Amino acid sequence: MDTTLPGRPRLPMRARLATTVGGAAATVSRLAGKGDGSVIGGVISLRLEPDLLSLLAAGRQVVLVTGTNGKTTTTRLITAALSVLGQPIASNVYGANMEAGLTSALSRAPDAPLAVLETDEKYIPPVIKATQPKVVVLLNLSRDQMDRAAEIWMLARRWREALAAAPDCRVVANADDPLVAWAASAASTVTWVAAGQRWREDSWCCPNCGAHLLREGDEWTCRECGNRRPPVSWVLSDGNVVDPAGQSQPLGLALPGRANASNAVIALAVAEAFGVGVDSALAKMRGVTSVAGRYTQVQRRGTEIRLLLAKNPAGWLEALDVMVPAPVPVLLAVNAQTPDGRDTSWLWDVDYRRLRGRPVLVGGERRLDLAVRLEADDVAFRLVDSIDDAVDAAHSPRLEVLANYTAFQQYRAVVGRTE
Amino acid sequence: MRLVWIYPDLLSTYGDRGNLLVLERRARLRGLPVEVVEVNSDQRVPLDGDIYLMGGGEDLPQVLATRRLQADGGLHEAVRQGAVLFAVCAGYQMLGTEFGGADGQPLPGLGLLDISSGRGERRGVGEILADVDPALGVPRLTGFENHQGVTRLGGDVKPLARVVTGVGNGDGTEGAHSGRVLGTYLHGPALVRNPGLADLLLTWAAGQQLPPLPPQAEELALRLRDERLAAVPAQ
């Protein structure tokens, strides 16, 4: 691996050795069929050189993307938009978003002057410190895998402290999410985006003082401490983007749903920080059709299947919005392995009543948890043992599939990876 | 039957709505008329509820909710008049005389149960099994706990259960009850896998024995319960 970069400082010997050994481990892991190898590669590299992440980031313009939902898609959309610049971009396209995954993404693209990195919301403070980013993107914050994740008010507080200590970075943040807005307001420069907030169950109260927020439409105001929605410069409005000059145009994305439109407007605000205009950025973003297998359409036994991945209540709410309406059948699948969170309590935070009257199939290792939940919402359903079982039971030209993390991976392994 | 959910804007962390939905469904299936009241933290707590529910919360919301309930006084009055109160996790800790605040410092609780809580050494996260006080006639509890609290029971309460697997109060007991006030570390939708506990609360509120549900109406809940009981090894 050549680590002598034009315009970038040469890595010290120990760091060079670390990336080379890590790269070899990743190759072995890939050949052994264990995913893309980016995590194991990164872990081995970090063991050899703990400062590797900051050494690898030095001299690059880094964008960090974080939040509970939409990180992978937004990272992909920003990367597409910045491709207009015609320079190589380092990115963790497979979603390995902790320190090891980031290290691996950077060492695989040693001569890329740009880096767009999806970053786990719990690890963003040390990553800001290590990479000195040009832009930090804050998407949203909501309850997620409570058995292993930090509580979200506490997370927002940590984001705040990290941003206050990084005066040179620009934050692009969703003004419609009160927790995000409170965290972002500690930064010195913020581009506020009205990206919308479908899920509100975690932001009824003021993150600054705890008083019940007054919410009217998208506006939110605290009567106790004066904390309120900041004035925005970018707006998502009915599938259109309104830029800071007030120009409106349709997004026209291939990716479905309100959540992705919201991710796209945020990506456009990031592109602008790099001097990329809306028209040229959108032209590239419209070419993104599938992200790490999500939204992929596959044929299985004569049925057209679309796979949606969502990991938490806010994600499920958005995904249920995206689904092709009745009478197309729906397969919902839930697992509770470690990457999913072992606790299925979150199923009770989702409102399933809109599924009443359409064919619903229920699968996954924790299908009984979901079945009892649907029963409480008077949604009729049928239990299935596998995706083929669901295809047979659906008996329909189309099937919409919504699954959480490992359930999604299991189905994808059966119907085939398409990218 | 009036079900009052206390402060869903502050005390609804992870599936807490499940307890409300389970009670509502099991009451309706028996032909009891049900009204659900969700009381936010900027509203007064009504005095005429039959069952009051309190969910979990992060450290700061727990402190804020306690302060407001204390100032409001409605919950105390309802309990004095004999209402049923069921609280999980952070809500359970709040019922005591004292609990650990955001930095672990002791803060005064609502004083509705003779318990006091502090912060333990490490977080108890995982499936919990516990055998219920035989006086209550409820089968083994199955649930999920996620807390760092340690709770000491005073002389005016009884443990809700004895821990089989998991942490609970930290001394081998789990939860507490006194009169018609009942709290547990089983978090979120604790009543989903424990329909017997749901029916105990409904029976207290109705003041009489309730007819059993038609078997098909609770077949799935019992299957889920059996699956979880079988999946968790008894320690």
Ligand SMILES: [Zn+2]
């Ligand atoms: Zn406030």
